[in-house]
Amino acid sequence: MTREEDHAMATIVLDPVTRIEGHLRVETRWDGPRLAEARVAGEMFRGFEAILRGRDALDAPVITQRICGVCPVSHAVASCRALEQALGIRVPPNGRLLRSLVLGANFLQSHLLHFYHLSILDFVDVAAVLEADSSNSAVRALQAWVEAEVRSNRVLPAAPFLPQWPAGLPPEARWAGRALGHYLKALEVRQAAHRMAARFGGRVPHTATLVPGGATAGVDPLAVEGFRSELASVRGFVEEVYLPDALELAARFPRLADQGVGPDQYLTFGAFEEADGRLWLPAGVWTGDRLDPLDPGRITEETAHSRYRGADRARPLAGETEPAPEKPGAYSWLKAPRYEGRPVEVGPLARLRVAAASGLPEVKEAGERWLAPAGLRLSDLSGVTGRHLARALEAWMLIRRMETWLDRLDLAGPTVGPYEPTASGEGAGLVEAPRGALGHWVRVRDLRIETYQCIVPSTWNFSPRDGRGRPGPVEAALEGLEPPQGEPRGLAVARVVRSFDPCIACAVH
Numbered sequence: 471m472t473r474e475e476d477h478a479m480a481t482i483v484l485d486p487v488t489r490i491e492g493h494l495r496v497e498t499r500w501d502g503p504r505l506a507e508a509r510v511a512g513e514m515f516r517g518f519e520a521i522l523r524g525r526d527a528l529d530a531p532v533i534t535q536r537i538c539g540v541c542p543v544s545h546a547v548a549s550c551r552a553l554e555q556a557l558g559i560r561v562p563p564n565g566r567l568l569r570s571l572v573l574g575a576n577f578l579q580s581h582l583l584h585f586y587h588l589s590i591l592d593f594v595d596v597a598a599v600l601e602a603d604s605s606n607s608a609v610r611a612l613q614a615w616v617e618a619e620v621r622s623n624r625v626l627p628a629a630p631f632l633p634q635w636p637a638g639l640p641p642e643a644r645w646a647g648r649a650l651g652h653y654l655k656a657l658e659v660r661q662a663a664h665r666m667a668a669r670f671g672g673r674v675p676h677t678a679t680l681v682p683g684g685a686t687a688g689v690d691p692l693a694v695e696g697f698r699s700e701l702a703s704v705r706g707f708v709e710e711v712y713l714p715d716a717l718e719l720a721a722r723f724p725r726l727a728d729q730g731v732g733p734d735q736y737l738t739f740g741a742f743e744e745a746d747g748r749l750w751l752p753a754g755v756w757t758g759d760r761l762d763p764l765d766p767g768r769i770t771e772e773t774a775h776s777r778y779r780g781a782d783r784a785r786p787l788a789g790e791t792e793p794a795p796e797k798p799g800a801y802s803w804l805k806a807p808r809y810e811g812r813p814v815e816v817g818p819l820a821r822l823r824v825a826a827a828s829g830l831p832e833v834k835e836a837g838e839r840w841l842a843p844a845g846l847r848l849s850d851l852s853g854v855t856g857r858h859l860a861r862a863l864e865a866w867m868l869i870r871r872m873e874t875w876l877d878r879l880d881l882a883g884p885t886v887g888p889y890e891p892t893a894s895g896e897g898a899g900l901v902e903a904p905r906g907a908l909g910h911w912v913r914v915r916d917l918r919i920e921t922y923q924c925i926v927p928s929t930w931n932f933s934p935r936d937g938r939g940r941p942g943p944v945e946a947a948l949e950g951l952e953p954p955q956g957e958p959r960g961l962a963v964a965r966v967v968r969s970f971d972p973c974i975a976c977a978v979h
């Protein structure tokens with residue numbers, strides 16, 4: 471990071487942004503105390519879309535999962551759905567439910583990863599803790615707990631651990647101890663979520679059972695009950711630790727509720743197939759105060775400031791991925807997806823907004839149980855702490871829904887149907903990944919991939935400017951940021967950036 475804060479028009483560059491997935495550069499220009507202009511850039515080219523060209527179509531779910539180790543299940547599901555549409559493949563109810571359960575387990579581990587392992591250290595002043603802890607007692611308590619945990623090698627206790635910190639520590643030190651203790655505990659809880667995904671996915675992170683037509687896993691009662699028991703453990707952690715911590719974060723940093731607000735336009739493709747093929751989380755586009763149905767025909771990808779030649783403002787299937795590293799005016803390896811030509815925010819906040827406006831009962835329950843006692847409403851969630859809360863609320867709603875999917879599995883029913891794929895066709899697989907709307911578009915000829923294009927959540931959020939000069943959602947969320955005196959500007963920027971949960975490996979794909 472270079473800092474030139476003495477100048478009236480200072481420039482601060484975070485490169486690379488740490489504690490995220492992939493390689494992200496954020497360049498900010500400041501007008502006095504105010505962030506005037508931001509440019510976010512993906513710094514590497516990968517080329518999955520080019521790799522896929524000419525391959526056996528049915529290999530796409532295997533290959534596209536390798537786009538990412540954090541959200542591979544979403545890529546598998548998007549790819550399977552695109553091929554099912556292109557090749558006329560049908561999915562039995564068990565196949566849909568198994569996919570939703572594996573995807574749900576992946577969402578849970580991803581949300582916990584983001585909150586505890588990638589973000590919470592932005593809100594903990596470890597130096598202050600060490601200073602306040604002159605007798606070293608808090609640090610010793612944490613150390614003793616870690617050692618006991620390692621020795622015990624236990625499965626999750628019914629009541630997750632909350633450290634008993636010595637009396638007399640200042641609140642900042644207690645919060646830090648709590649955050650660090652839960653950082654460690656969350657590693658164990660994520661293991662449980664990974665094991666859940668592996669029960670029906672065969673293995674993680676890259677699953678082996680998700681195929682066009684469903685899942686090749688069997689629905690045996692032991693796997694179902696094992697999944698249910700670990701889901702109960704994760705639920706305990708989410709209810710007793712994750713949601714209280716996300717609420718505590720919001721209470722400790724009230725200023726961050728309104729910082730980092732995006733373009734106030736939200737999009738979701740909807741996700742989680744029910745047994746009958748409907749989606750549990752609805753699709754939609756939320757603009758200011760209006761919910762519109764999603765029209766995938768309004769999606770384009772722009773490349774004016776992206777390091778690609780050709781196909782600007784192309785519809786997904788007409789997109790091209792021809793690298794042009796030296797292109798004048800280009801500053802990112804991300805393309806710029808737009809909906810009706812506008813930048814939109816995707817992710818948990820978008821899903822929550824659209825689900826609330828669509829009347830999903832779980833959202834109302836989540837608001838009443840978790841937000842109302844803290845004096846918050848769903849409509850208050852829009853900035854940095856709102857995004858963290860949206861993820862935690864979604865984890866809670868999702869766990870409850872996953873319990874019903876387990877109940878609906880038919881132990882005697884097929885999980886994948888026999889099929890004869892047609893040789894040629896076009897399809898779109900629209901799903902949600904933990905970080906937001908994910909689409910795979912495919913054109914198949916004679917069972918070979920002719921064209922494959924992905925538009926990925928972090929591509930939406932971290933997109934560069936488009937041909938009209940409109941900033942991408944994260945750029946828009948940063949512009950206007952005005953941290954109070956004493957708060958390091960780099961930290962203020964990082965908090966906004968990380969609240970979107972960037973995965974730039976996915977974004978450039």
Ligand code: NFE
Pocket residue numbers: 491537538539540541544545903904905906908926927928929972973974975976977
């Ligand atoms: Ni690489 Fe992903 C998710 C997808 S990225 S983590 O969630 O798709 O934005």
